[in-house]
Amino acid sequence: MATLERPPTTTQALTRLWSTPAGLVGWLSAVNHRAIGARFMVTALAFFLLAGVQALAIRLQLARPGLSILSPEAYNQNFTMHGVVMMFLFAIPVLEGLGMYIVPLMIGTRDMAFPRLSAFGYWVYLLAGLGLFGAFFLGSAPNSGWFNYVPLSGPGFSPGANIDFYAVLLTFLEISALAAAVELIVTILKQRAPGMAIHRIPLFVWSILVMAFMIVFAMPALIVASVMLELDRAAGTHFYNPAAGGDPLLWQHLFWFFGHPEVYIILLPALGIVSAIVATFTRRPVMGYTAVALSTVAIGFLSFGLWVHHMFATGVPLLGTSFFAAASMMIAIPSGVQVFAWIATIANGRIVLKTPFLYVLGFIFLFVLGGITGVMVAAMPFDLQVHDSYFVVAHFHYVIIGGMVFPLLGGLFYWFPKMTGKLPGERLGRWSFWLQFIGFNLTFFGMHILGFWGMPRRIYTYLPGFGWDFLNLVATIGAFILGLGFVLYLANLAYSLWRGEPAGDDPWGGATLEWATTSPPPQYNFRAIPTVRSRTPLWDEEEPDDADRARDHTRRMVALPDEGREILSTTVVDARPQGRVLLPGPSLWPFWLAAAVGFIFYGMLFDLILVPIGAVLAAAALVAWHWPREEEEAP
Amino acid sequence: MSATTAPPAEALPVEVSGTQAPLWWGMLVFLAVDSTIFAALISSYFYLRVTQAETWPPAGLAPPGLLLPALSGAVLLASAGPVLWADRGLRRGDGRALRLGLPLACALAALFLILKAVEFVARPYLWSTNAYGSLVWTIDGAHAAHVLAALLQAVVVAVLAWRGHFTPRRRVGVETAALFWYFVVAAGLAVYATLYLAPRLI
Numbered sequence: 001m002a003t004l005e006r007p008p009t010t011t012q013a014l015t016r017l018w019s020t021p022a023g024l025v026g027w028l029s030a031v032n033h034r035a036i037g038a039r040f041m042v043t044a045l046a047f048f049l050l051a052g053v054q055a056l057a058i059r060l061q062l063a064r065p066g067l068s069i070l071s072p073e074a075y076n077q078n079f080t081m082h083g084v085v086m087m088f089l090f091a092i093p094v095l096e097g098l099g100m101y102i103v104p105l106m107i108g109t110r111d112m113a114f115p116r117l118s119a120f121g122y123w124v125y126l127l128a129g130l131g132l133f134g135a136f137f138l139g140s141a142p143n144s145g146w147f148n149y150v151p152l153s154g155p156g157f158s159p160g161a162n163i164d165f166y167a168v169l170l171t172f173l174e175i176s177a178l179a180a181a182v183e184l185i186v187t188i189l190k191q192r193a194p195g196m197a198i199h200r201i202p203l204f205v206w207s208i209l210v211m212a213f214m215i216v217f218a219m220p221a222l223i224v225a226s227v228m229l230e231l232d233r234a235a236g237t238h239f240y241n242p243a244a245g246g247d248p249l250l251w252q253h254l255f256w257f258f259g260h261p262e263v264y265i266i267l268l269p270a271l272g273i274v275s276a277i278v279a280t281f282t283r284r285p286v287m288g289y290t291a292v293a294l295s296t297v298a299i300g301f302l303s304f305g306l307w308v309h310h311m312f313a314t315g316v317p318l319l320g321t322s323f324f325a326a327a328s329m330m331i332a333i334p335s336g337v338q339v340f341a342w343i344a345t346i347a348n349g350r351i352v353l354k355t356p357f358l359y360v361l362g363f364i365f366l367f368v369l370g371g372i373t374g375v376m377v378a379a380m381p382f383d384l385q386v387h388d389s390y391f392v393v394a395h396f397h398y399v400i401i402g403g404m405v406f407p408l409l410g411g412l413f414y415w416f417p418k419m420t421g422k423l424p425g426e427r428l429g430r431w432s433f434w435l436q437f438i439g440f441n442l443t444f445f446g447m448h449i450l451g452f453w454g455m456p457r458r459i460y461t462y463l464p465g466f467g468w469d470f471l472n473l474v475a476t477i478g479a480f481i482l483g484l485g486f487v488l489y490l491a492n493l494a495y496s497l498w499r500g501e502p503a504g505d506d507p508w509g510g511a512t513l514e515w516a517t518t519s520p521p522p523q524y525n526f527r528a529i530p531t532v533r534s535r536t537p538l539w540d541e542e543e544p545d546d547a548d549r550a551r552d553h554t555r556r557m558v559a560l561p562d563e564g565r566e567i568l569s570t571t572v573v574d575a576r577p578q579g580r581v582l583l584p585g586p587s588l589w590p591f592w593l594a595a596a597v598g599f600i601f602y603g604m605l606f607d608l609i610l611v612p613i614g615a616v617l618a619a620a621a622l623v624a625w626h627w628p629r630e631e632e633e634a635p
Numbered sequence: 636m637s638a639t640t641a642p643p644a645e646a647l648p649v650e651v652s653g654t655q656a657p658l659w660w661g662m663l664v665f666l667a668v669d670s671t672i673f674a675a676l677i678s679s680y681f682y683l684r685v686t687q688a689e690t691w692p693p694a695g696l697a698p699p700g701l702l703l704p705a706l707s708g709a710v711l712l713a714s715a716g717p718v719l720w721a722d723r724g725l726r727r728g729d730g731r732a733l734r735l736g737l738p739l740a741c742a743l744a745a746l747f748l749i750l751k752a753v754e755f756v757a758r759p760y761l762w763s764t765n766a767y768g769s770l771v772w773t774i775d776g777a778h779a780a781h782v783l784a785a786l787l788q789a790v791v792v793a794v795l796a797w798r799g800h801f802t803p804r805r806r807v808g809v810e811t812a813a814l815f816w817y818f819v820v821a822a823g824l825a826v827y828a829t830l831y832l833a834p835r836l837i
Contacts, residue, residue, distance in 0.1 A: 113657040178668055186660045216664060220671035224679065228773070237762050237769035239679070245687050245766035250679055257675075529644075560644045568644070569651060579651035580644060623791055626808075628800055 011527060013562040018110070018523035020586050029586040031115035032523065033104050036122050038419065040097025041412070043122075044090050045490065047129060051085035054078045056483055059443075063476035065464040075460035076143040077162070081136050083146030084166070088173055089129045091266040091404060092215075096121075096180040098408075099208040099269060102415060103184065105514035105521060106202050108193030108530045110567050111583055113186040116590045116625065121179035123594030128173035131602065135165040142166035145458065147255055147310075148229075150240040150248045155233045164605055167230040172601040174219045181215035184208055191567055192575040193513065194558060195532040200575075202512045202535070203279075203286060206293045207272025210300040211265050217304065218261035225254035230604070249314060256307035263399070264303040268296060270404040271338055273411035274360050278342050280414070280510045281357040282349025285536055288341040295334030302331045312380050313387045321380050328378035335371060339364060354508070355429030359410025362437050366402025370395060373448070388458075391451025397444045409436075409489060416493060417507045421519040422500030428492035435485030442478025446471035511536035529558040529568050532575075589625035596621045650804040662811040666818045669781075673822050676777060677829050680770045691834055692767050696760060698834045699771075703757075707750035708827045711782070714743035715820045718789075721796075722813040728803045730796070737793035740816065744786040751779050771830055778819075778826045785819045788812050 020030045030036065057078050061070045070078060100118060104111060112118050135141045143162050144153040153163045188209045192201065201209075228239040229251065238244035240251050275286050286292055308316055308324040342364065351357070373395040377383045386392060409432075416424045455468050462468055506515040515538055517526055534540050558577065560566045565583040570576055596617035603610025653659055684691050692698060717736040724732020755775070762772035792812045795801065801809055 114661060182661055182664045182668070185664050186657050190657045190660055216667050217671050220668055221675045224672060224675040228679070228769075231762070231769070231773065235762065237773070238766040239683075239769050241766065242687070244764075245683060245693055246769070247683055247687050247766075249686070250682055253682065254675060254679065558644050566649075568647075569655060569657060572654075577644075577647055578655045579648045581651060581657060582649065619787060626791070628795070 010562065011522070014524040014527065015522065017562060017565055020523075025588065026586065028591050029119075029588045031111075031119045031584070031586050031590070033100050033112045033115065033118060034419070034521065036115075036118040037097045037099075037101030039122050040093050040100060040125065043126060043129070044094035044097060047085050047089040047133075048094070049486070049490070050133065051082050051090060052483055052486060054082040054085070056479055058082065059476040059479040061460060062462075062472050064473065065462050065469055067461060070460065072460045073143065074139075076458075077136060077139070077141040079458060080142045080145050080148075081132070084132065084142060084170075086400075087146060087262065087266075088170060089125075089132065091400070092177050092262075093125055094408065095208075095211065095266060095269040096177065096184070098273075098411065098415075099184055099211070100180065101419065102514060103187060103205055103208055104191070105418070105517065105525055106205055106512050107188065107191060107196060108513045108526060108532065109187065109191040110525045110529075111565070112183050113191060114183045115583055116587055117179050117183050119587075120590035120594050121176040123591050124176040124179070124597065125173060127594060127598040128169045128176070128601075131169045131172075132165060135162070135169075140165065147259060148251075149255075150229065150232075150251045153229065154240055154248075161605065164230065164233060167226040167233065168601050168604050171223050171226045171230075172598065174223050175597065177215055178219055181212040181219075184212040185216070188212075189572045190569050192570055193530050193532050194568070194570060194575055194577050196570075196575045198573050198575075199290070200532060200535045201293070203275035203289070203292055203296070204269075204272035204512075206296050207268045207270075207275070210296050211268045214261045214265045214268070214300050214303065218258045218265065220258075221254045222258035225251055225258070228254075234604070234608070249311075252311050252314065253307070256310045257304070260307040260310065261300075261303045263396075264299055266400070266404045268299060270363075270407035270411075271296065273407040273414075274342060274363060275338075276510075276512070277356045277360050277407075277410055277414055278345050278349075279536075280508050281352045281354060281360070282345055283352070283509070284345060284349045285511070285539075286341055287344045287348070288337070289535060291337050292341045295337040298334040299331060302327060302334070306331065309378055309383070312383045325378050325380050329375055332371060332375050339368065352508075355424070355426055355433060356410040356414040356508075358430065358433045359406050359413070362433065363402060363406040363410070366398055366406060366440070370398030370402050374399060386451050388456055389451035390447040390455045390457055393457050394444050394447035394451060397440075397447075401440055401444075406436075409433075412493070414508065415514070416496070417503030418514055418519050418521070420497050420500070421503055422496050423503045423507060424496040424500060425492050428488060428495075432485045432489035432492060435488060436482055437485075439478045439481030439483070439485055443475045443482055444478075446474050450475075506538070511539045513537055527559075529560060531558065587625065589621055593618060593621040593625060648804070650802075650807075652804070652807040652810055656807045656810075658807050658811055659814070662814050666814065669818065670822075672777075673825060676770075676774045677825065680774060680829055681833075683766050683770065687766065693765055696767065699831050701831060701835075703750060703754045704827060704831045707747050707754065708823060710743055710747045710750065711820055711823045714740045714747065715817055716740075717743070718813050718816045722809055725801055725806050725809050726803060730799075730801075733796045733801060733809065734793070737789050737796060741786055741789050741793065744782055744789070747782055748779060748786070751775070751782075774826055775830060778823055781819045781822060785812075785816050788815065 018032070020026050020032055020035065057070060058075070061067055061075055100112060132141065140160060140162050142148065142165055144158060144166075148163065148166055151157055153166070188201070188205055228237070231237040232239055232241065238246040240246045240248050242248065275292060279286050305327040306324060308320060309328045312321055342360075373391070377386065377392065377395060413424055413429060416422070450468055450471050453467060455462065455466070503519050505517065505519055513530055513532070516530060530537070558568060560568065560580060565585055566580045567583055568577055569579045569581045571578055596614055599617060600611050600614035603614050717739040721733045721736025721740070724730075724736065760768040762769045789812060792809060795808070
């Protein structure tokens, strides 16, 4: 190869190579990780708002005893969709989108390992999400709760199409989560900047890596469970039918084998966001890097040994429940390690109290509370008392909103300047934080007490005279304050996108590679591939605010030839350069494949004869997707 | 030279294969997903057997026959040979092994599917007979679908091979197709042990 006489890599050549075509076709064929990541996040936030409205409808119905704002059937669909949408259409996709956007920048590469797979995953997600909301607006949304227990959801007790939407569309949707997981793993293992050996991977990237592995091993159980349920409903099988040798508990085992790791799937990336924000806003690396990274991995492993603690009330043998209770308490140890590491970092740091850091402080407070109630319900005798009561509702909202949504909002605020080039408004940011923090505690703290007072979850109304009226009213008022906080937060970001101050490359003085490129990053992320000598490459030389010398690492960059969409492939452990990989460019085929696979799944809902037709279409789209282009055939 | 001094990019190979190639790792992770699906199916099989059934197979059904599944299993196992031959051959630059090995493997996979179809049709029970029937039909059907997918993939790779697309350097497409093939064969062994051996042995 005559490589030496080539002109040096120019930004124009790179821009031309990495750009996405214009127009509608260009939009449908985009594969760039930042475009796809942003679509995931924006779509997930839209679903978040819709599910938030459903939550407000629930709270309105429960504000006073005996209200009839929602009919019992509408109430069931509302609370089921609220859970399904928050877990499947918001929490996982928004974190995957954030990972897809930030991870390649943080590890110093130019795109995800399989750019077309990113696009495919997004289209699958969008098509499945629209279907679920379509069912909701048609009045036949899933209505058996987000964990959808049989026999209630079986053919005998739910003859309508509601549960078919659940079983079919969730299976379809999980393809998207699995696709994102596969490529996040490969990107993190194989595309880290030279020198970013395994002991220098940023903690956020560690958390995304463990999350992706957990998706790989957890989601298939849900797919198998849902497919069996749909077969029971549509094809007359008997997996969950005890009269013919099946067992309803099989659903619970499979569901919670997915469902408990799922909780940590959405928690771990949030812990990673916290580590990133804590380091930046205390001006020092997180203390105990190795302990934090290993506890992230430990949480990932342990979370697969906990699922039966959701089933203590089902009569599982005592020996089994004792084991699962012990494992459930054990997971408090690695979680505690992380909390202590952040506290130690904060105690020793020079704190910059900006909005992202406020969200982290709020997170630590709420997550510790949710963690404590988690240890409480891990004890089986206690669990039997509060099972299916509002205590459990309070517990998991503390863990999920406190543990995942607060760090996420902090993280979006933190990376917003990088994504848009604009600074988000600090004043409005603080207002939205305090509204959310106060509204959240008003809504959910009283629910602990309601649970002790015997209020069961999932009831569409209650009678006066149980003493539940006041706390329910407070919860409804709190929910609206919380909702106002969310709207204010999103309005702040939207306004800042339009009118925000220019952010510059590194507005917060961060230490990781995403702050080394421009805001927003160019199509190709980095003009040359950076190399790394420590965990905090941008803080290496000196004080972080010395911008000139902090950019010193660019002198050691690897320039790739500007002939194609090339990235550097590095070794898994040491991140030593191994080869150059040519990535595929924009293509419409991911969209068509998603449409064909959608045809299979939507076909199941109408007529099984459509399924083989969709399968043929999907096979054709797959072949077309992978067929080598002409220019590659040249010797 | 310190560990972080990067070599000039021009010195690095462009076509990577094996553990150097992201695609190889992608296939590996995909197979982890697929293995988990089979693990969940097989766990469900034993779960229902242990918790629900007094006899296995349930009363009125004979244990599955051994001869036909053993025959189809042997054909499936044998199909890994030509795939290995093709994969290794390409690595050495032996294009003939690739062009002949893949069609041979496809023929064996097709034979496997025909034998399976014969066995499916001859079953004295349906998926709707009882949970045992549901399990056998679903697990065996899921595996047969995998064989069909591996077969179609190998057909596409074989067409590309006959058009001269692959070279000893550009071979990651063959490697990943072969990985998937080996996985399908291994999953077939696990399914065989579950559905045909376990009812008689344990």
